[in-house]
Amino acid sequence: MKQELIITSAIAALLATSAVSATAKNATLLSPSGNISVAVEDAPDGNLTFSISANGEKLLLPSQIAMDFEGGKKARKIKSTSIKKDIKESFDAPFYRNPHFTTQCNELTVRLTDGNSVTFRAYDDGVAYRFSTDGKTGNVVTDEKALYNVAGNPTIYLPHSTNEKAPEAMAFQNFYTVTPISSASPLLAFLPTTLDYGDGLKMTILESDLESYPGMFVEADSTSRSLKGVFAKYPSSTDFYPWRKQEYVTGRENYIAKISGKRNFPWRIFAVTTDDRQMPVNNLVYALASPSRVADTSWIKPGMAAWEWWNDWGLRGVPFKAGINNETYRYFIDFAADNGIEYVVLDEGWYVPKSGDMLTTIPEIDLPALVKYADKKGVGLWLWTVFNVLDTQLEEACKKYSDLGIKGFKVDFLDRDDQTAVDMTYRIADATARHNLMLDLHGFYKPTGLNRTYPNVVNFESVFGMEEMKWSPTSVDMPEYDVTFPYIRMMCGPVDFTPGAMRNASKKDWKAVYYNPESQGTRAHQVANYIVQDSPFTMLADSPSNYLDNQECTDFITAIPTVFDETSIMDGKMGEYIVTLRKKDNSWFIGGQTDWNPREYTVDFAFLPSGKDFKVTILKDGVNATKQAQDYELETLTVNSGTKKTIHMAPGGGFAIRLIP
Incomplete structure (x- = not known):
């Protein structure tokens, strides 16, 4: 009954x-x-x-x-x-x-x-x-x-x-x-x-x-x-x-x-x-959420990751065929090491996906050699897999790859939240925590506090992120979404939006491109993602080749922390714009973004401690960013708590500010 x-x-x-x-x-x-x-x-x-x-x-x-x-x-x-x-x-x-x-x-x-x-x-x-x-x-x-x-x-x-x-x-x-x-x-x-x-x-x-x-x-x-x-x-x-x-x-x-x-x-x-x-x-x-079940979190090290899937392993000017092979990943590791990027992610393809066996790599990948090479460079490696594939081989896979020196798993394609799917998630979170492995959950339901219960879960997808730019229709409005979801989706937890596009397009020019994708909105809008979004483990989604061609932007991005001491919202209106303020140690970071409507925003530096000067670097939309979305300008100045600075945001634009005492 x-x-x-x-x-x-x-x-x-x-x-x-x-x-x-x-x-x-x-x-x-x-x-x-x-x-x-x-x-x-x-x-x-x-x-x-x-x-x-x-x-x-x-x-x-x-x-x-x-x-x-x-x-x-x-x-x-x-x-x-x-x-x-x-x-x-x-x-x-x-x-x-x-x-x-x-x-x-x-x-x-x-x-x-x-x-x-x-x-x-x-x-x-x-x-x-x-x-x-x-x-x-x-x-x-x-x-x-x-x-x-x-x-x-x-x-x-x-x-x-x-x-x-x-x-x-x-x-x-x-x-x-x-x-x-x-x-x-x-x-x-x-x-x-x-x-x-x-x-x-x-x-x-x-x-x-x-x-x-x-x-x-x-x-x-x-x-x-x-x-x-x-x-x-x-x-x-x-x-x-x-x-x-x-x-x-x-x-x-x-x-x-x-x-x-x-x-x-x-x-x-x-x-x-x-x-x-x-x-x-x-x-x-x-x-x-339930309190942490991980007693020692000292081994959990969030950070940035160089990532190959969004840019389709898109290297150029190299003496080898780019793809899922040792040469490509050594190049990614070198790029990460040279730019202070903590991790490299090996996405789908390092094992045969249809085999459902993540314990066996493809012949083109020598994982122990790559781990050894990365370790010498001070770079950690993450491995992509499917939820149920990992769950089936859970203890064996966690032990094998933790012992090898892998830092975490990017686990994908759960695509459900029934009771058995939620149970699978907790099994994976618990096993990886016991083996000192971090988790980035993709194809996953919205966060419900799992990152408190298992702090080794350092990020979640559950967002209409940059991957959508590879196949979406032109009717999709990404700049508007970018200034909407932080107010709604980010309330429940961090987002692995996978930002960092160096190919940027105006509303009129944008189109979906799978192999050489581009973002909607300006370069400054892209850089601001790294400050606006809560993302302890975050991607540099574009190709090392594109980042090396844009070293100034790359340097700005990699100088932004992924974990902060303080976060607040300086200003904003859901669906229109957002200005986020974060503090790390004695430095401050401000990220601003707008929808397709241009706007002027005056940054008030009154939050700074009085009587102290700060060196400021501003990455903002260039004068031609309305038509040439990749156009940006770097400005440096000295400010104090009495300074106000007006910044123009182009359509789909933004700005990123770094303040150092």
Whole structure:
């Protein structure tokens, strides 16, 4: 028999600090400052509903949440409730955009007569809730109800699935469809998604602490102006694509998860912001994830990597045929060493993809010799592989390549987030951590705090990145996306966008080119990516030949750290422009980007310590960058805390600033 775990709301006064008997049918939980309120009510049909308001404005109307279990009794009665007030937490967050931060919230916990519970948290920058079970309710979760009734008619930013036949199976990469929710398509969309209520007020839906459970998608209903949570069903059968032995789902059960014992379910997060500058630095996903399971992180060394796939191993002027061979990778290693680049990635092809055997290299690759050569040059090597291929050979592959001296795996083509896919991810994260191997996850669902639980996971794709420039239609607007996703997608974790194009094109001139790809927008816009984007492990996506032809830009890029001490947003408006400020030791870095609209931006250096001069290098759009997107200018000057500097950004342009005392 199916059991529906339905929570009736619990009531406790906000000043209460211990469990109390529940007699009423509603409760209100306030954030520490009182700016955000969560109203929890018992609906007539027995479902728990909650609503969210910010500064008196309704964001969510009463919205039903519940969990369906197979077997057992229906849980409708409250046993007890408790409120914890003024929960303060401090976080040491290695390799995160702000390595030290604090949070503060109030918490309401509702305990049910069958031992299950739901917990609500109210922060000044958002709301979160999660279900918990004591393991007695049932071992099969048939579904989770999450029906979010949106107040008003806000504009919604939806990244829809790109797979019409099996929408829950795709790479989690798409641009945003922007529309009033009353006109939204019912196509399945992945998280995060943002609702814009006007006058700066926005709410972004995310999740955290996703473990052994499917991730959440949403479907919009334009008539009811609601978002329905959707979860991939548990796979019943799988098969493999022959060309790279990638596993895919061929059949699914009628339930979403199998569980055992006492456990928590993922946090559902509603990040509330009143200024777009707050969005890229909202920390709720990281804060609500499980703490680190890696005791010693001293071996984890993020950095930059020279990478061959985007430029198609595109060397010129060399005395050998460029491709997947020892000569090409020695050249990449030399380039990395000469330019202070920490790593080189060997992407697809170093083993035979269709073999599904990453323990055997192709004859053209002598991996031990390449590792030895790279080590002498002070360069580390990373290896690409497919998720299920690594999982099948997990312990043997981790031991072999860790012992050999490989620094990490770029793991690709998961393309799903059902429970078995999430379980595979945790197995891989744990095994690689035990063998001192870092991870860069591609073809992967959105970040849900895994980089806190396993800090060896140093980056995620889950973004409509530079690879799309190899095949996208001219209708794709990359500069606009570049100044949109940092506000939405980057809220949940870092991005492996793979920037660094040295071929740059204006809106009129751009076209997709597979073997010699080019970016939309200016050279300065490309360089600014390295400051705007959270990316502890980041690529130099273009060819060493192109970087050597543009040594000035290469030197500027490689002088930018990938991990910082402080991050903030100086200015910006989602979908239009962004200006990011970062600090590393005593140096500062500023990255600015615009959409296809040109704009003037005045940088105010008031953040600098008073009474101290800084040497500034500015890489900005050249006077001809509107038509010649590769045109840029380097300017050097001395500034202090009283200096203001106006910079012109061309269409699709930007700027990058380095300040050294």
